[in-house]
Amino acid sequence: MTSAHDIAARVAAGSSATTEVETSLAAISQRNAELNVFLYVDEEGARAAAHQVDERIARGEKLPLAGVPVALKDNLCTEGIPTTCSSKILEGWRPPYTATVVERLLAAGAIPMGKTNLDEFAMGSSTENSAFGPTLNPLDPRRVPGGSSGGSAAAIAAGMTPISLGSDTGGSIRQPAALCGVVGIKPTYGLVSRYGVIAFASSLDQVGPFAANVADAALTLEVIAGHDRMDSTSLPETSPSLVAHLKDGVAGRRVGYVKELVDGSDPDVAAAVAAAVEVLRAQGATIVEMSIPELQLGLSAYYLIAPAEASSNLARYDGVRFGLRVDGDDVAGMNEATRTAGFGAEVKRRIMLGTYALSAGYFDAYYGQALKVRTLTINAFQKAYADVDFLIGATTPSVAFPFGSKTKDPMAMYLNDVFTIPSNLAGDPAVSVPFGRGEANLPIGVQLLGPGRSEAGLLAAAQVLEDAERAR
Amino acid sequence: MSLPDGWEMVIGLEVHTELQTKTKLFCGCANAFGADANSQVCPVCLGLPGSLPVLNEQAVELAMAIGFALHCSVAPSTFHRKNYFYPDMPKDYQISQYDLPINSNGYLDLPDGSRVTIERAHLEEDTGKSTHLGGSGRIHGADRSLVDYNRSGVPLVEIVSGPDMRSAAQARAYAAELRGILIATGASDGRLEEGSMRFDANVSVRRPGAPLGTRCEIKNLNSLRSLQRAIDYEAARHVAILEDGGKIRQETRHWSEDLGETSTMRTKEEADDYRYFLEPDLVELSPSIEWQDRVRAALPPMPAERRATLLTIVSEPTSAQRDAVGVIVDLQLDRFVLDAVAQGADAALAIARTSNEIAAGIDSLANLSLDSFVTTLQLEASGSLSATQAKTVLAEVLATGGDPVAIAAARGFEQLASDTLSDLVASLVEAHPDEWHRFREGDEKLAQFFIGQVMKATKGQANGKAVIAELNARR
Ligand SMILES: [Zn+2]
Numbered sequence: 035m036t037s038a039h040d041i042a043a044r045v046a047a048g049s050s051a052t053t054e055v056e057t058s059l060a061a062i063s064q065r066n067a068e069l070n071v072f073l074y075v076d077e078e079g080a081r082a083a084a085h086q087v088d089e090r091i092a093r094g095e096k097l098p099l100a101g102v103p104v105a106l107k108d109n110l111c112t113e114g115i116p117t118t119c120s121s122k123i124l125e126g127w128r129p130p131y132t133a134t135v136v137e138r139l140l141a142a143g144a145i146p147m148g149k150t151n152l153d154e155f156a157m158g159s160s161t162e163n164s165a166f167g168p169t170l171n172p173l174d175p176r177r178v179p180g181g182s183s184g185g186s187a188a189a190i191a192a193g194m195t196p197i198s199l200g201s202d203t204g205g206s207i208r209q210p211a212a213l214c215g216v217v218g219i220k221p222t223y224g225l226v227s228r229y230g231v232i233a234f235a236s237s238l239d240q241v242g243p244f245a246a247n248v249a250d251a252a253l254t255l256e257v258i259a260g261h262d263r264m265d266s267t268s269l270p271e272t273s274p275s276l277v278a279h280l281k282d283g284v285a286g287r288r289v290g291y292v293k294e295l296v297d298g299s300d301p302d303v304a305a306a307v308a309a310a311v312e313v314l315r316a317q318g319a320t321i322v323e324m325s326i327p328e329l330q331l332g333l334s335a336y337y338l339i340a341p342a343e344a345s346s347n348l349a350r351y352d353g354v355r356f357g358l359r360v361d362g363d364d365v366a367g368m369n370e371a372t373r374t375a376g377f378g379a380e381v382k383r384r385i386m387l388g389t390y391a392l393s394a395g396y397f398d399a400y401y402g403q404a405l406k407v408r409t410l411t412i413n414a415f416q417k418a419y420a421d422v423d424f425l426i427g428a429t430t431p432s433v434a435f436p437f438g439s440k441t442k443d444p445m446a447m448y449l450n451d452v453f454t455i456p457s458n459l460a461g462d463p464a465v466s467v468p469f470g471r472g473e474a475n476l477p478i479g480v481q482l483l484g485p486g487r488s489e490a491g492l493l494a495a496a497q498v499l500e501d502a503e504r505a506r
Numbered sequence: 507m508s509l510p511d512g513w514e515m516v517i518g519l520e521v522h523t524e525l526q527t528k529t530k531l532f533c534g535c536a537n538a539f540g541a542d543a544n545s546q547v548c549p550v551c552l553g554l555p556g557s558l559p560v561l562n563e564q565a566v567e568l569a570m571a572i573g574f575a576l577h578c579s580v581a582p583s584t585f586h587r588k589n590y591f592y593p594d595m596p597k598d599y600q601i602s603q604y605d606l607p608i609n610s611n612g613y614l615d616l617p618d619g620s621r622v623t624i625e626r627a628h629l630e631e632d633t634g635k636s637t638h639l640g641g642s643g644r645i646h647g648a649d650r651s652l653v654d655y656n657r658s659g660v661p662l663v664e665i666v667s668g669p670d671m672r673s674a675a676q677a678r679a680y681a682a683e684l685r686g687i688l689i690a691t692g693a694s695d696g697r698l699e700e701g702s703m704r705f706d707a708n709v710s711v712r713r714p715g716a717p718l719g720t721r722c723e724i725k726n727l728n729s730l731r732s733l734q735r736a737i738d739y740e741a742a743r744h745v746a747i748l749e750d751g752g753k754i755r756q757e758t759r760h761w762s763e764d765l766g767e768t769s770t771m772r773t774k775e776e777a778d779d780y781r782y783f784l785e786p787d788l789v790e791l792s793p794s795i796e797w798q799d800r801v802r803a804a805l806p807p808m809p810a811e812r813r814a815t816l817l818t819i820v821s822e823p824t825s826a827q828r829d830a831v832g833v834i835v836d837l838q839l840d841r842f843v844l845d846a847v848a849q850g851a852d853a854a855l856a857i858a859r860t861s862n863e864i865a866a867g868i869d870s871l872a873n874l875s876l877d878s879f880v881t882t883l884q885l886e887a888s889g890s891l892s893a894t895q896a897k898t899v900l901a902e903v904l905a906t907g908g909d910p911v912a913i914a915a916a917r918g919f920e921q922l923a924s925d926t927l928s929d930l931v932a933s934l935v936e937a938h939p940d941e942w943h944r945f946r947e948g949d950e951k952l953a954q955f956f957i958g959q960v961m962k963a964t965k966g967q968a969n970g971k972a973v974i975a976e977l978n979a980r981r
Contacts, residue, residue: 111556124555131549133556228787232555237786265558266788343786346589349598350553354653365593365651392589392781401783 035061035193038102038250042143046091051084051101051145058103058147061194069170071188073108074116075148083145090143097143099257104139105189105198108149109156110241111230112136119232120164121154123351123358123376133230134265135199135241135258142257147195150185154378155348156206156234158182159450162441163380173215173476177434180210180450183244187214190244197254198244203234204336205429205454207242208466212429212479215468217251217496218244220454222486223461224269226255227262233347235340236267238458248467248497252276255489274489282494285318288422289495294329295427295453295481302472303428310469310480311426313502314495322422328407328414332456335407337448338391339459342401344381345388351376383444411459419485424492428453429466429479453481463489467496469503508673510749514714515741516721517677518669519733520706521684522662523694524632525568531631531661532559532601539700543654551659553596558787565661566608568693569629570793570801572663573609575687575808576624582792583608583628585785590778594634594653602630602664604782608791614667614687615810616679617832623668632660663693669708669718674737678730681705685730686809686836698729705733710754711744719744720754724761724768736761740768809835816840819853827854830861837868845876851883859883863900873907874900882910894966895919919967927960927968931976934959946981953977 035057045051059077066072080103087101106112109119111129118124136146153163161169161184171179172192179188183200187210190198200207202220211218219242226241233239243254253276260273291311296304315321353359353372360375362368377385391400418425430450440447457464463486466479480499484492509515527537533550549557573580586604607628614622635657640649665684671677685703688694695702705727710719724740727733739761744754758777759768807815816831817823823831834840839860846856859882864874882903886896891914902913934956935942945952957973 109556111554117555119555127555129549129554129556131554131557228556229558230556233787235786264560266560267786342783346587346599346781346783349589349591350555350596352591352593352598354593355552355596356554364646366591369591389781392783394779394781397781397783 035196035246037247038099038196038245038253041102041196042098042100045087045101045143046097048091049101051087051091051143052081054101054103055080055084055145055147058195061192062147065172065192065194069172069175069188069192070167071150071169071172071185071192071194072105072148073118073120073151073166073185076115076146079115080145080147083140087143087145095143098253099139099197100143102144102197103147103195104144104254105148105150105186105195106136106146107152107183107186107198107200109152109201109232109234110136110149110199111232112146112149115149117149117232118166119155120152120166121376121378121381122165123372124356125165125358127357129230131230134227134262136230138258139199144197144257150183150189150198152185153182154381155232155344156182156201156203156239157344157380157384159205159209159447160435160437160440161185161210162437163378165378168437171214171434174434174474177436177476178213180213180430180434182206182210183218184210186244187211187216187218190214190216190246196246197250199241199254199258200244201231201234201239201241202454202458203238203240203340204458205451207244208429208454208464208479208481209450211244211466212468212477212481213434215477216244216246217248217468217500218242218466218479219251219255219489219493220457220464221255221259221489222269222463224267225259225274225463225487225489227258227265227268229262229264233343235343236347237343238336238340240458248493248500249277249280251465252280252493269487274487276490276493279490279494280497282491283317284314284495284498286320287314287318287424287491287495288320288322289314290322290324290418290422290425292329292418292425292427293323293325294327295425295483298452299428299431300433300472302470303430303432303478306470306472306478307426307428307480310499313499314426317498319495324418324422326414326418328410329456330452331407332411332459333448333452335404335411336451336455336459337387338400338404339408341384341388342391342404343388345385345392348377348381348385380444408459411456412461415456415460415462415485424482424484424488424495427481427483429481430454433472433474433476433478457483462486463492465492465496467499469499509711509741509745512713513711513745515672515674515737516669516710516712516718517671517674517737518708519667519671519677519680520708521665521667521681522704522706523572523665523688524702525565525661525663525693526695527562527564527568527661529562529564530659531562531565531629532659535659537660539702541656543652544656546656547658551596552655553598553658559601559785561788561791562661565629566791566793567797567801568661568691569608569627569663570798571691571805572627572665572688572693573612574802574805575691576609576612576614576627576665578609578612578624578627580609580793580798582606582790584790585629585788586782587785589781592633593651594636594655594658596634596655596658600631600633601785601788603628614680614683616676616683617810617813618676618679620676622670622680625666625668627663627665630662630664632657632662634658669710674734674741677707677737678734681730681733682836683809689838690806690808690812701728704728707733707737707740709737709740709744711741711748719748720756722754722756722768723758725758725771727761732761732763735766736768739766743768812840816843816857819844819847820857827857830857833861833865837865839864842876842879846880846883849876849880851880852887855883855886859896859900863897864904867901867904870904874904878903878910885910885914889969889972890914891919892966892969894961927972927976930960930963931956931973931980934963935980945977
């Protein structure tokens with residue numbers, strides 16, 4: 035598919051956005067029935083938006099994403115358009131408002147094509163937890179696309195849209211990006227507004243882009259980032275300049291090659307990371323081999339903090355005001371019947387875990403302890419960044435895995451996020467960029483991690499890896 | 507009401523007050539009472555998926571004003587989520603301040619000189635309002651329940667006192683004084699009937715000097731009268747149980763105004779586990795010192811100070827005048843009285859007429875100009891109008907907005923000519939020789955007897971001072 039940069043350039047030059055929309059719709063209709071990428075395709079809305087973009091271009095407006103089709107994870111609120119979080123509890127709900135990130139895409143001339151599949155309420159790593167069926171990996175339909183933003187990653191891999199948005203709470207952008215062979219960015223916490231993003235774990239959730247290349251991902255992030263007064267945790271500064279720094283390279287940069295971000299991964303993945311390290315070294319970076327043992331504690335802390343926040347965030351799905359309602363004998367009975375029918379097994383598991391972790395008598399031992407581990411993680415990263423500019427490791431322990439291979443054992447599934455979770459705990463940015471191929475010729479994701487607001491440097495390094503990958 | 511000998515009440519109050527902000531605590535919806543149901547709502551105060559709270563600065567300012575008025579210290583504070591399921595709470599958690607409130611460690615001095623400590627005064631959001639149809643009107647057994655979310659997200663400050671009060675009357679005085687302070691700060695309109703202030707009372711009893719007894723919390727009292735009655739009832743209930751050899755069960759109780767009694771809402775065992783944790787959608791609230799100083803400097807005088815100011819216009823205030831001054835400040839009429847005195851009205855008369863006649867006609871205060879008030883008082887002071895006539899004139903000015911001189915003339919309120927009064931006093935002296943004798947011997951109380959007789963004979967048309975002058979002239 036044509037890149038977002040190229041589409042925006044030719045629409046700005048007078049080519050109709052409608053052409054881009056029709057191309058995207060054709061690609062969607064060709065494979066969506068098979069892959070289950072989109073839960074909802076907004077054909078009419080996309081065509082109408084294309085006309086508006088053409089008019090705005092004709093009026094002389096400068097639109098950085100003019101006519102660029104975009105896929106939206108179905109946990110982003112879109113006014114009048116179904117927004118389900120892939121849950122029966124929200125089936126048929128049409129929000130009365132639009133998420134800030136979507137507003138910004140629209141303002142930039144992008145065209146939302148529809149809503150993509152995810153693990154219910156973003157809880158999962160394979161998109162198998164969707165109430166509306168799994169999404170298949172476009173590169174091998176017997177395998178998962180990763181999750182929870184599996185649909186948005188697959189939309190890029192299947193050439194349906196050049197860019198898409200996902201959300202990353204413990205790796206939900208980077209892991210599916212790695213498994214689908216695309217670029218995914220988890221920005222600094224607070225860089226991108228969460229207003230209108232249906233919360234899973236508020237202190238960890240962050241929206242970010244997918245794209246087929248680093249430059250498109252950077253451009254998309256520039257459009258959606260920057261302060262939003264509707265989100266109190268939004269950072270005060272305006273959007274960073276990213277695309278302009280993509281050619282900065284890595285010469286003179288110090289890169290930490292972290293043992294704990296590779297240990298436990300398959301040999302093909304470890305080999306790809308090692309090869310990426312050599313590319314950076316060859317481009318002038320200084321490689322520092324290091325160990326950050328605290329990162330191994332992240333997984334268990336995450337599986338207390340995220341469910342605890344989720345248990346509270348998901349309390350509002352009670353049958354009273356919106357979404358599913360199943361009647362009961364009284365209010366509590368209605369609440370219970372609605373939630374029993376509306377939530378899937380993984381969501382229920384996490385609500386119970388989180389409720390337990392916050393309960394009187396257990397709070398200190400579980401949630402309180404997890405917060406201490408979170409502080410340890412933050413401090414460990416800070417110590418590392420006193421020595422190096424950024425870190426490198428694997429995004430996932432393996433390439434895309436077959437359906438059903440981890441659904442019986444939640445812990446095996448949770449372990450898929452072991453390399454990505456620490457960045458969420460610390461609130462730091464990280465990028466997954468395709469580099470090398472592994473088992474069954476499937477793509478491997480290399481992860482670059484940096485301190486808060488280091489996106490420009492991380493993307494420049496990702497660009498170095500992408501260039502090397504293309505040259506191979 | 508007081509408890510049987512050998513028992514002491516211990517009362518602490520939690521007072522919720524709605525803040526008079528333009529908008530709600532975390533969204534831009536209007537904060538106004540009485541709009542159509544569910545007309546002042548948005549994704550945030552409806553708790554729709556994806557919505558996020560943004561703290562209202564005006565609410566912070568009013569909360570700080572309350573804190574400063576209550577001599578609290580303002581410190582960096584945080585918000586927590588208090589989790590429990592209830593249909594009128596859209597997110598099924600309430601955003602409230604928990605371990606770090608904005609205001610803490612203050613006090614409130616009551617008019618009787620007692621001091622009540624203020625443990626904290628923190629910010630939180632209000633819930634929606636449920637109406638239960640059918641059954642008893644409560645949620646259990648109702649056929650249908652309706653919820654109005656206009657109140658959802660309205661800013662509240664909860665003011666928590668220490669367990670410092672020892673009688674229901676003192677608790678009532680505390681609530682009344684607090685109400686005056688909240689109105690003075692501009693934080694609240696103090697309209698109890700609209701639910702602008704609600705009281706929860708923690709009540710226990712003990713033998714004086716003994717450790718605190720087991721307490722019960724009476725929820726949602728919405729008038730000063732209910733507050734006092736409920737506390738009295740509850741304390742008597744405790745004493746009766748304890749004297750019977752029973753034990754008090756710690757619980758939350760409901761007050762029925764109709765039945766005049768409290769009943770169990772839920773026991774301690776049934777209490778929710780609120781699973782408090784730090785609200786991840788908000789950041790720490792740390793008002794700058796400059797902001798705090800601005801709020802503190804803008805605070806108007808509080809009721810205690812205003813009462814003291816008003817009392818300075820009478821040289822040796824009687825206890826009736828002290829009470830009157832309390833009424834006047836409560837009604838926000840102290841400035842009016844001070845202005846009247848500055849324009850030449852007699853201070854004692856101004857206080858008396860304001861706390862009685864004007865207080866009674868407060869709803870039509872707009873009809874009474876300062877000039878009319880001063881004129882009426884001057885007519886009374888000069889003897890042109892008797893006290894009774896002056897009261898009648900004031901009442902009519904309040905009712906109609908008319909001119910006091912014209913009203914007095916229209917009613918034929920002309921003082922008795924002095925020779926008429928002189929003749930009348932002479933005949934009364936003759937008719938009551940014993941009383942006259944005692945008066946002449948120095949029993950001044952008898953003056954009141956003769957004034958009463960004169961008033962009776964003239965249907966209140968005479969001036970009391972003139973009668974005394976006439977009596978003294980004959981002594
Ligand atoms: Zn609102």
